[in-house]
Amino acid sequence: MHSILMVAAENGTFPGGKVGGIGDVIRDASPALAKAGCLVQVVTPSFADVVGRARGASQFEVSVPFRAGLERLLLVDISADRNPEGVRHWVLDHPLFTATGGIYNDDPTGTPFATDASKFALFCAGVGAAILNGRFGPLDVLHLHDWHAAWLLVLRRFAPQFQSLQSLRTVYTIHNLALQGVRPFAGHWSSLDAWFPDLKVDRSILQDTRWPDCVNPTATAIRLADAVHTVSPTYAQEILHPSAIEERGYYGGEGLEADLRNAADQGRLHGILNGCEYPAAAETTGRRTLLAMADAELLVWVAGRATVASTHLVAQKRLGEWSTRSEPEVLITSVSRITGQKVGLLQQTLEDGTTTLEALLQSLGDRGLYVFLGTGAPELESFLTKTSALHSNFLFLNGYSERLANAMYAAGDLFLMSSSFEPCGISQMLAMRSGQPCLVHGVGGLRDTVSDEVNGFVFGGENPQEQADNLLAKFDRAMSTHRHEPEFWQRLSRAAKAARFRWEESVAQYCSQLYSPTPE
Structure with missing residues (x-):
């Protein structure tokens, strides 16, 4: 041809x-x-x-x-x-x-x-x-x-x-x-x-x-x-x-x-x-297995340096804490490059002086864990590291492993992708492929792949402040659905898994x- x-x-x-x-x-x-x-x-x-x-x-x-x-x-x-x-x-x-x-x-x-x-x-x-x-x-x-x-x-x-x-x-x-x-x-x-x-x-x-x-x-x-x-x-x-x-x-x-x-x-x-590619057999990963994999990958990253980076030290502490606790009731995941495009909205300061990420973690509470995997801009990595140090329900893994990323797609309950703009995005497709509903900003390829309360959750807004507020409101809606409407949540999960974006x-x-x- x-x-x-x-x-x-x-x-x-x-x-x-x-x-x-x-x-x-x-x-x-x-x-x-x-x-x-x-x-x-x-x-x-x-x-x-x-x-x-x-x-x-x-x-x-x-x-x-x-x-x-x-x-x-x-x-x-x-x-x-x-x-x-x-x-x-x-x-x-x-x-x-x-x-x-x-x-x-x-x-x-x-x-x-x-x-x-x-x-x-x-x-x-x-x-x-x-x-x-x-x-x-x-x-x-x-x-x-x-x-x-x-x-x-x-x-x-x-x-x-x-x-x-x-x-x-x-x-x-x-x-x-x-x-x-x-x-x-x-x-x-x-x-x-x-x-x-x-x-x-x-x-x-x-x-x-x-x-x-x-x-x-x-x-x-x-x-x-x-x-x-x-x-x-x-x-x-x-x-x-x-x-x-x-x-x-x-x-x-x-x-x-x-x-x-x-x-x-x-x-x-x-x-x-x-x-997106759709293999015949979908990968499945339990939460305990995921945390064990994260611990193993973290050791590899630590071994690659002469000194232990503070971000890895904080992650080791969080993993140690969760290894002695019961499994999180809900697991939030993100796999992303650490750039202003991807993380800027999480850093947005709210009216009470907290960031969007801090407010989200406060809403999540002790019953859930948010795991974020990625590398990128040092100042944004520092922001994520400091947030993890202050909030035990946030695990920032400052590195990348495709094996670990795939396990996160398979093990998570809700995938968060709050990009300010997104030409297409692949992470949301990979999470959906595993049956994980996504919470996304309704821009670019995210808007073309995720439908609000059909196969995931979508927020918008006319400015960063409004977008941050709407993200948090939609997150609360998602958590309420997960806890109180299990049948609806299963329909969302099945719809996410059934979505096809074939090459x-x-x-x-x-x-x-x-x-x-x-x-x-």
Whole structure:
């Protein structure tokens, strides 16, 4: 049907190849597309020791001009290591990609995205050269994921050697519009002019709307791609409007709403919900088993450092207390990155001076336990740690383990996801898959997957204060339902478990809306 090259920063098919939602989508959408009859290949920068593990794999050298020199990259076929449903997986290997030890890097506040932008600019140049060299065979579609892959559209438009790529249809997927990869046009070691000094561009096509001396790869991709895709229908509508974060707590187009409205007017903007995998046998985990698993994982995290972090010390104390108590009557769970988007509403200060999280824990009382798993911004991790130190019914596990996350989805009674905005979300789908109703903010993909008092609970509000109040009111409603209306609760649980968001349906829309040219 279509011959597709997925270009992304992450690939969750392989250990060490995933940080967030991009990795999940690449892992699950690619084999679903292959089952639908598409020829699918994936290429990412090298990560972890994936090249070392792919012994005997096909390898090809690719050379590209970069920073006034010639850089040699190695294109490695890693499909033999793991090749679900006939998808062919590649990595481009170069010292720049693995020098910092992670897929993404945290640069100082004054130079955001500097390290990553240089890495992904070279990566995109290498992908373009490999396409021209025929390493991926005949292609119909370039499917580019987030700003990391957007540099390929810059080169496709302006670099003379890449003009033949104009014949390929381009799809740009927005996983999170809040991260745009903005860098200067010139005057910095991490700038467009530093990477490609001979590139002649039309700045009006590339420039950021707020900082005209900077190139915005996300804006450029929205302007140049044949199709622009968001990972839920509601998010596709939300981003058409300006952000009003301070006034309403609402996250909209992040400064790119004019470009997004233009794409929508041209029929290029499409909101398609991400899918979820549904194994034949659902995992089950008891609460005691979950707490034992948490204790074991915590020991591993502690052993990885020369000193014991305070957050782990608090968690050990809480686990020790709960090991001698009877099982909690109700178990609240969250699995999330620790970012302002995910946690900010829990930190909202209420009229009495307490935070939303503290008020929720007071409402939960001694009969329940709230377990939160995740890592992220240090100041927010500190907030969660201090809250756990003051409230014995809150266990903050400051790390990540997929095994532990899956156990939390299976063992919990109510999954809490209070994101300020949410392009799609996967955690709520995984919790629902296990029959755990979710309490969510009615935004983005959360609104598209959870229906209030049908398969979960949904709150809203015109500003952060109102949203916090409504969250707490809906939490009280959920707890009352759990305790006093067991039959209704079971109906909610069954409805959550029965909900289906299948990749087969999503990729069918990919093929009809994203990969096929729009009729004139």
